[in-house]
Structure formats: structure tokens, C-alpha cells
Amino acid sequence: MPDVFADLVGQDEAVDTLRRAAASAAAVLRAAHAPAPAADDPDGYADEVDGDGPAVDPGAGMTHAWIFTGPPGSGRSVAARAFAAALQCAYGTGCGECPGCHTTMTGTHADVRLVVPEGLSIGVGEMRALVLRAASTPSGGRWQIVIIEDADRLTEAAGNALLKAVEEPPPRTVFLLCAPSTHPDDVSVTIRSRCRVVPLRQPPAGAVAEVLVRRDGIAPDVAQWAAAAAQGHVGRARRLARDPEARQRRDAVLAVPRRLTGVGTALDAASALIEAAEAEAEASVAEADAAERAALQTALGAGGTGRGAAGAMRGAAGQLKDLEKRQKSRATRAQRDALDRALVDLAGFYRDALTMALRAPVAPVHTDTAAMAEAGAQKWAAEGALRRLEAVLECRTAIEANVKPRIAVEAMMLTLWKG
16 A cells, blocks of 8 residues: 555655654654663663664654645645644554554544635634644644645634744644745745745646556546646646546637637637636535535424424524525635636646747647647737736736636636737
8 A cells, every 4th residue: 555645746855854754753752752761871862763764863854833835736735634644653654554644644533633715715713713622632642733725815813823823832733734835925924934844846747647547547648638738736637537527618718719809709708717617616516515504404403393493493594694604605715716727727728829939849738729829829929929828827816816707807808819
């Protein structure tokens, strides 16, 4: 069975760092439970041996707070979860076989809490409750671990609540944050200064294709195409390789450039892109929304016939309203994520047109639309292709800054048409 770092694609340097830190963390635990050192070994390091390897200095390379940075698809959350498994590993190596590794990787470990923002931000109430629970003693005797995906979505108040915990951490608590970068817009300077940073890079297409073939059993030619089209994003590559609907959505997006013949077609293309993102988001959250609502109604006594059941349901209106608010926020986030995936595909097309106009010796992102990109390169030249690429990137930035998606996409489409 592969170890916990097997799915961290193309990140050899980061894996090396995390393995050393996990070994040091295991040494810290052994030192804490070791008997008093002998008189001729006052530092107590003689017994700190990691398996058959050399002696490990307890604490070297290990710290209580980490930030995993990198572009989308680089594996930030995969790295954080794998590191958490290695810290909970009975052998301190992330073997992938012991109960600590297995329960962490499957999300059932009692001492590992994963925070995945469902809405547009992570609020202070959620963060305070999390910090309070993280201060408890680990039930398994190893580490209490908090993984925060998309830590760049922390509100200012939530960031301050986290900062207090990071400044004065409990002795066995480890915080693992995932963010695109350490820029102050993503992670506050004060939190960044108290964390160790593990930078991840965009994995090469060859490495992504290899893991699709090995782990998912995808045909090599399909895996290679999907890895290139996904621009190194492992999850996106898997969806393209296995989901016909994902391929159809991508084809529709890449057909946009040849449809832009006037103002009317530009606005129609914007509407189609928005509506497709809304439909994809609705489909992705519908099942979870229905299950949550049914569970809450059952907990509040829906369907009950006993005394007070009807009154309990009438008094539950506030809780149902709160649930609907959270679900609406999650749907908005899902819509923006779906739209962003479409914009990344579109940016890849104009990137291909730009590199072809410049005759740059690089492979195209979208091999199946290379002929169309070549025609665009001849029509627009390098300057026109660059303006269109910048329009797509500016649209992504505007949506991230909470500009209404329809307004941002319509402005982008008009720029793509006019050049």
C-alpha cells in the first residue's frame, strides 16, 4: 500500500520537508514519554532513533503552525491532510497502513478537524468554536490537528481569533493552513510570521497523467490529454478524464471565441456562460441541501404526532432560515467556482493563441483547439491575443473581488469581441 504522500503529485521537495518534520514530531513524542536520560547522556538523544535511520533531534523541523501555498490544483489540501496523517502515524512516517494514517486520510480521526468553507468566507463564530475544541488534549495521545482549507477566506475577525491561538498554542495542537500565497490579501502578516511555509508548485502534466493512470486506471492517452487540458490541476484532470458532462462543458467554453461576431452574440455568450455555471452549481449542491434540510427537520420533530410536535416545528422557523442562508452562500460559492473553471479554460485558449503568435516553443494547453488558436493568432497577432488573455484574467480578479459575475463576464465578452 502506498504511503500517505503518494497522491501529492510533483512535489518532491515539499514531501521531503514534511517527512523530516513528521520524523521530528515523532521524536518529540518519544522524548516526552521516555525515562530520564542517563548520566552519560544528559541530552537524552541516544534513544531518539527514527526506525533504522539516524538519530533525530526532537523538535528539529517541527513547529505548531504551517501554511501550504500554491496555485489551484497544486495539492495544498492534499499536502495538509497527508502531513496530518504522518503526524498521527504510529511510526511517524505516514506509512498509510496504521489506524492513525487510515482514519486521518478517510476523515474519521477524532483528533483531526478539517475546515472546508462552504460559503464565501469563514466566520468568527466558527473559528472561535474550532480554536476552543483544538485546545483539548488529543484523545489518541499524539497531536490535535486543525486543517483549514482556503484560509484566505477567513474574515478579519476570524483571522484575529486564529491569531490568538497561533500566538499561544496548546502544547499538542498543530494548525495547517492552505492558501494561494502568503500575500497579505491571502494571509495576514501576523499569522504568516508565526507559521512555517511549504510552497507547492503546479505539477507537470506528465506527473498528473502518471497518477491518473496509476490510481484511477485511466487510459494513458486520455490521461495525457486531460492533464494538459487541466493545466496541472489534478482534480480537474480527473473530472475531464472520467466525466463526459465536464468535457461537454469545456467544449462549450472553448467554442466561445468563434461565436463572438457582434455585441448581441457577446452578450448571448455571457448569458450562456453564467447559466451553465448556475446549472452546474445547482446540480453539485442539490443533494447535500436536501439531505441537510431533511436531517434538520427530523431533528426538530417533523412528522411527529406527539404533544407539542406542531409547536416545535413552528418554533423551528429561525433554524430553517439559518440553514437556507448557509445553503445559499454555498450555492454562490459553487457557482463562482464553476465559472472560474470555465474562465481558466478560456484563458488557456488565448494563452495558446499568444504563444503561437510569438512562435514560442511550448506545447499548447488545448491540443484539440490548436487549429482554432492558430487562426486566432494570425488574425489578432500577439498584441490582440494578449489583450484578450488579460481580459479573461481581469474578469477572474473582478469576480474574486465580489463584482457581480454577470457584469464582469459581459464586460469580458465585449473585450474579447472588440480586442
